[in-house]
Amino acid sequence: MINHNKKCTIGIIGCGGFIGYHLTKRILSTTCWDIIGIDYDSHKIAEFLGTDRIKFYQGNYTENNRIESIVANCDVVFSLASICNPSLYNTQPLDVIKSNYNDPCVLVDACSKHHKWLIHFSTSEVYGKTISSFKEPGENHREDYVLHEHKTPFLTGNVKAQRWSYANAKQLLERYIYAHSYTHQLPFTILRPFNFIGPKMDYIPGIDGEGVPRVLACFMDALLKNQPLSLVDGGHSMRTFTYIDDVIDLLMIILQNSEKSKNQIFNVGNAKNEVSIKDLAKLMLKIKNDILCVSDERTLKLQTIDIPASEFYGAGYEDSDRRFPDTSLTEEKLGWQAKTLLPHALRVTMEWFLNHYSNQNQPHKTEEEICYDKV
Numbered sequence: 324m325i326n327h328n329k330k331c332t333i334g335i336i337g338c339g340g341f342i343g344y345h346l347t348k349r350i351l352s353t354t355c356w357d358i359i360g361i362d363y364d365s366h367k368i369a370e371f372l373g374t375d376r377i378k379f380y381q382g383n384y385t386e387n388n389r390i391e392s393i394v395a396n397c398d399v400v401f402s403l404a405s406i407c408n409p410s411l412y413n414t415q416p417l418d419v420i421k422s423n424y425n426d427p428c429v430l431v432d433a434c435s436k437h438h439k440w441l442i443h444f445s446t447s448e449v450y451g452k453t454i455s456s457f458k459e460p461g462e463n464h465r466e467d468y469v470l471h472e473h474k475t476p477f478l479t480g481n482v483k484a485q486r487w488s489y490a491n492a493k494q495l496l497e498r499y500i501y502a503h504s505y506t507h508q509l510p511f512t513i514l515r516p517f518n519f520i521g522p523k524m525d526y527i528p529g530i531d532g533e534g535v536p537r538v539l540a541c542f543m544d545a546l547l548k549n550q551p552l553s554l555v556d557g558g559h560s561m562r563t564f565t566y567i568d569d570v571i572d573l574l575m576i577i578l579q580n581s582e583k584s585k586n587q588i589f590n591v592g593n594a595k596n597e598v599s600i601k602d603l604a605k606l607m608l609k610i611k612n613d614i615l616c617v618s619d620e621r622t623l624k625l626q627t628i629d630i631p632a633s634e635f636y637g638a639g640y641e642d643s644d645r646r647f648p649d650t651s652l653t654e655e656k657l658g659w660q661a662k663t664l665l666p667h668a669l670r671v672t673m674e675w676f677l678n679h680y681s682n683q684n685q686p687h688k689t690e691e692e693i694c695y696d697k698v
């Protein structure tokens with residue numbers, strides 16, 4: 324049992340990313356636990372690296388036999404490191420499969436050998452497409468689109484549709500973890516995230532990353548540059564967005580309820596926050612104008628452009644049509660439901676992006692100052 328006031332060591336593989344940042348911050352501010360972290364990139368977590376409660380390794384966790392000693396010295400290990408960017412699934416499929424299957428197998432082996440609890444971040448993308456997407460709209464029932472951990476089949480595409488390289492690698496890793504649990508009693512928890520959003524998510528191309536990030540950062544990039552927002556295939560796909568603070572609440576509950584959490588697979592999503600990508604674009608434009616106090620009719624006009632997926636992502640891209648989670652399992656076992664509604668989650672996230680990226684070389688501003696400096 325892990326307790327807030329009892330010393331223990333948490334391993335975070337991939338601690339330098341968006342989820343790693345928020346998890347590290349919460350652990351350091353609300354517990355007395357130590358962290359052993361590893362990532363090839365540390366810029367998001369630079370503010371924490373001075374503390375002696377973090378031992379941080381920079382680099383790839385599969386190199387130099389590091390993972391053995393990290394795992395051996397932790398009480399529980401979070402597995403967060405992965406390429407999870409759809410623009411790379413069909414353009415760099417070998418890197419995607421290596422990062423989401425071959426590399427983490429080394430981590431699973433080490434956790435199994437040392438009998439350490441592995442909390443692995445999988446993906447809601449393992450479900451692929453919904454049964455609904457194969458039916459006429461009038462023929463659909465709830466069970467055709469609600470994604471349940473143990474009832475819903477995984478429906479991805481053919482081998483040439485390389486979009487599914489990621490989902491299939493993640494599926495096989497889930498099976499590898501489960502096989503280790505079955506054969507060697509590896510204690511595990513598998514989490515399937517449904518589109519987490521919050522400050523520090525992804526990057527803005529040309530500033531702190533390159534290429535095409537996920538939709539929230541793509542839209543922020545366009546909004547920062549006053550350019551039209553791209554709607555892939557018209558923006559008809561549906562997503563449910565989950566605010567990062569709710570997610571971190573769940574992780575803390577999981578850590579303190581190990582008996583109820585071990586050997587479980589949980590969807591981590593917010594079914595109240597379902598929106599089409601087209602409506603997400605409208606909502607984000609409205610929130611941006613609210614934050615910046617813009618009321619001019621011309622700037623309020625929504626600017627979007629429709630773009631075919633083959634043009635935006637290249638050949639081999641297909642989409643998950645809808646990601647609507649059944650969230651009853653986390654509620655039943657752990658009493659957790661995500662509570663932050665989409666408008667608030669977006670507003671907090673967008674304030675952070677506007678503040679952080681509009682003023683790259685200046686001190687960050689308060690919300691009032693952003694409003695005052697309206698464009």
Ligand code: UGA
Nearest residue numbers: 409446447448516517518519537538541553554555560600
């Ligand atoms: C991605 C990952 O593949 C999942 O593993 C992960 O769970 C998920 O993000 C997540 O954030 O949790 P996806 O939702 O398809 O999955 O990723 P996005 O790039 O955020 O795309 C969402 C939708 O927006 C897609 O339909 C995409 O085609 C569309 N999109 C994206 C646009 O219409 N315009 C853009 O500029 C970018």
